[in-house]
Amino acid sequence: MKPIQIYAFDMNCVGHINHGLWTHPRDTSLNYTDLDYWVDFARTAERGKLDGIFLADIVGVYDVYKGGPETSIRTAAQIPVNDPIIPLSAMAYVTKHLGFGVTVNTTYEPPFLFARRMSTLDHLTKGRIGWNIVTGYLDSAARSMGMERQPDHDARYDAAEEYLEVVYKLWEGSWDDDAVKRDKIGGLFADPSRVRVVRHEGSHYRMDGIHLSEPSPQRTPLLLQAGASARGQDFAARHAECVFIASPTPQGARPMTQALRQRVVNFGRRADDLSIVNLISVVVGRTQKEAQDKLEDYRRHANVEASLAHYSSSIGIDLSKFGLDEPIEQTTTNAQQAALAAVSGKSSGKPAMTPRQIMDQMVLGSRQKPIVGSPEQIADRLQTWVEDGGIDGFNLARTVAPESLRDFVDLVIPVLQERGLFKADYAEGTLREKLFGRGDGRLPSSHPAAAFRHRI
Template sequence: MTGIIHFNLFEMNCVGHIQHGLWTHENNNRHRYTDLEYWTELARLLERGLFDAVFLADVVGTYDRFRGGPETAIREAVQIPANDPLLVVPAMAAVTRHLGFAVTFSTTYEPPFAHARRMSTLDHLTKGRVAWNVVTSYLRSAARNFGLDDEIEHDLRYEIAEEYLEVLYKLWEGSWEDDAVVRDRARHVYTDPAKVHPIDHVGEHFRVAGPHLSEPSPQRTPVIYQAGNSERGRDFAARHAEAIFAGASSIEAMRAQIADIKRRAAGFGRDPEHVKVFPGASVIVGRTQEEADAKTADLQRHIRPEGFLAQRGSGIDLAAYDPGDRVDDIVARGGDFTERAVRPLVGRGLRVGDILESIGRIGHGGPFFVAGTPTRVADEIERWADETGAAGFNLMQYLSPGTAEDFIELVVPELQRRGRYRESYDDGTLRERLLGRGIHRLPDTHPGAAFRR
C-alpha cells in the first residue's frame, strides 16, 4: 500500500498529559504551558514539520479515586493543573497558515448553543482549520463540578451526545443559508433576514430556538473527531466521526477495529473512506539504535507509576501490597481487584511488583511503540499503516518539544524519501486535507448534511 501517512501531535494544555513524571526532566518544557509563546513556538514547529494538526485533549474533573482522593493526581501533576484547550488555538493559528487544531469538548455538562458559536468562531479565525474531538466525559469528579451527585450513566451520556450533535448540525448546517450574507452597503443590508432561520429544537434534553449567532464559517461543521471504544461509543463514532483516535494492542487487533468501524459507518449509509482512523504512536528516535536506547533509559528514570495508577481511575493502591504478592492470592483473600483498571490482570499469575514495573515502563499500554533509528521507526510506521488501514497516527509527546523535534528532524525526511509524507501543504481546509480536495463541508452521506436547507 502507498500514500501519504497523516500525523497529529497529541497534546494537552497542562503540565502532565499521559507520560507521568516526565515534567521533572530537565529538557521538558511542559511547565511553560501557561506561556502563550510555548504554544506559538509549538505551532511553528509543527507547521515546519508539515503535521496535519495538533490534537488537544482535555478533562473537566480530577482523578480522585486512587488512594481515596485527588492528592496523588495533584501532587504528580496528572492532568492538573490544566487550562482550556480552545483558548490557545487563535494564537497558534495566527503564526501558521496550514496547521489544523483538534480541540476536545464534552457534550455532557454544558449546553450546545454557546459551544456552536465558539466552534464557528474558531473555524472563522483559523480559516477552516479546526476540528472538535467529541467526548462524553467519564470522571465522577467532573459530574460533581457541574452540580450532579454522580456521573451520568454511560449509555445516557451517548443519548445526550446524539441530541447535542443534532442541535449543532441544525445550527451549523441549516440555520443560515449559503447566500444569507449579502453585505449590500447601498441598501444597508448586511444579512438577508429571509435566509436566516430559527431551529426551534425541542428534544428530550435540549430546547434551543436559534437562529445560530455566527454566519457560516469555511467548514460550517468543524471536522468531527471521536475516540469512543465501547459498543455504544463505536456506533457513535461510526455515525458521526470523520477522524477516530483508536487504540489496540497489536496489528491484528487494530486491523479488526478499523474494519469494524468502517463496516459500521457503511451501515449508517456513510462512505467508509470518509472515516479516518488514527492510532496513538509512541516514538523515540536516535541517529543510532544505541542513541535511541539511551534516550529511552533516560526517560525511564523519570517515569512515575503512581501517576499512571491515578489516571486509570483505580481505587486500588497496588503500592500498598508486597511486590511479591500474587494478584490472584489477593483476590482470594478478599481484595477488590475487579475495577476497570485492574480487572484484566486477574487470572494471569502476575505479582504486584510485575504490574508496577510494567505500568511504569516506557511504551507500556500504547498500541504502537518503537525506539530506534529513523529507518527502523519509518519501517514500523509503514507496517502499521499498511497492515491495519490506519490513515495516520497521533504522536505522543515524551518531552515537549523534544519528541516532535526529533521526529521532524529524523523521521520525517525518511518518510518523505519513501513517498509516505507530504513535501508541502496544499491550500484548503482541514477537512479537505483529510477527505480530499473540494470537500470542505460535510459530505452528503454524513448525517449532519441532512440538516441543510
C-alpha cells in the same frame, strides 16, 4: 499506500500521557501557561508538515487512586489543566495549514454557546478546526458541575446524540449559503429571509434561537472521536470523520479498524469517510544506540504512580487496593468501558491483568510502550503499523517537550517523505479538504448533519 496522517497529541497541562517526564532537565512543559510555548509548538508541527495538533482535555481530577486526588496533584497527572481552546487563535495566527482538533465535553457544555465558539474558531482558522467529541468518564467532573455523579455510560451517549442534532441544526440549517450579502451600498448585511430560527424540543435539550455566527468555511468542524466501547464505536461510525484508537500492536488494531469501517458502511456512509489514527510514543535517535540511551535517560524520570492514578480513574477502579499479583477481574464500572475490558480480559479472552503486569507496561510512565530506534527503524515500524493495522496515521504523544516533537520532525519526517509515505507539502483548503481531498469543505451528503441543511 495513502500518505500517512500524523498529529501531535498534547494537553494544556504539565503531565499528559507519559507521566513524570516534566521533571527531565530538558523538558519545558512547566511553561504550559506561557503563550510562547504553544506558538513554538504549532510552528514546529507545521514545519514538519504534520496534519494537525490534537489537544485533549478533562474537566475533573483523577481522584480514584487511594481514594483522593493527592497523587495526581503531587505528580501533575493532568492537574492543573487549562482550557484547550484559548491558545488556538494564537497558534492558528502563526501557521497557515496546520489543523487543530480540540476536545470539548458534551455533558457539561451548553450546545448553543458551544456552537458559536466553534464557528468563531472555524472563521479565525480559515476552516482548520476540528472537534473531538467526548462525553466524560469522571465522577469528579460531574460533582464539580453540581451533579452527584455522572450519567451512566450509555446515557451519556444518548444525550450526546441529541447534542449533535442541536449543533447540526445550528451549523448547517440556521443560515443559508447566500444569506450574507455584505452590500455596503444598499446597507444590507444579511437577508433575514435566509436566516432561520432553530427550534428543538428533546429529552435533554430545548432551544429556540438563531445561530449567532454566520456560516464558517466548514460550517460543521471536522468531527473527531475516541470512543472504543461498542456504544462509542457506533457513535463514531455515525458521526466521526477521524477516530483515535490506542492499540498496543498492529495486529490488535486490525479487528478494530475493520469493525469501525463496517459500522460506517452500515450507517450509510462510505468506508473511506473515516480516518483511523493510533496513539503512539516515539523515542528516536540518529542511531539505534542513541535512541536506547535517550530512552534510558527518559526512564529515570518516569512516574509509575502518576500513571496508576491516571489509569485508576480511566477504568473506575482503585488499583492501590489490589496486591501486585492480584487479578483485576471487575468487569463493570461507569468509566471507560474499553480500557476496563482490556484490563479484565473481557475484550481479549485472556486472564485478567494484575497491577504488576500493568506496571511492567509503563516504560515512560504510560500504559503504552514507546517505539524506539533510528529514523529508519521508526519509519519501518510506522509503515508496518499502517499496512498490518489498517490504520491511516498516528497520534504522536509527547515525551520530553519540546525535543520529542523536534526530533520526530527533524529525523523521522524526512525519511517518511523520502519513501513517499508522508506528504512533501500541504494541500490547499480547509482541514476537511486537506484530509479527504474532496468537496467544498463541507460534510458529505451521506453524513447525518446534511439532513439539517435547508433545501429550497
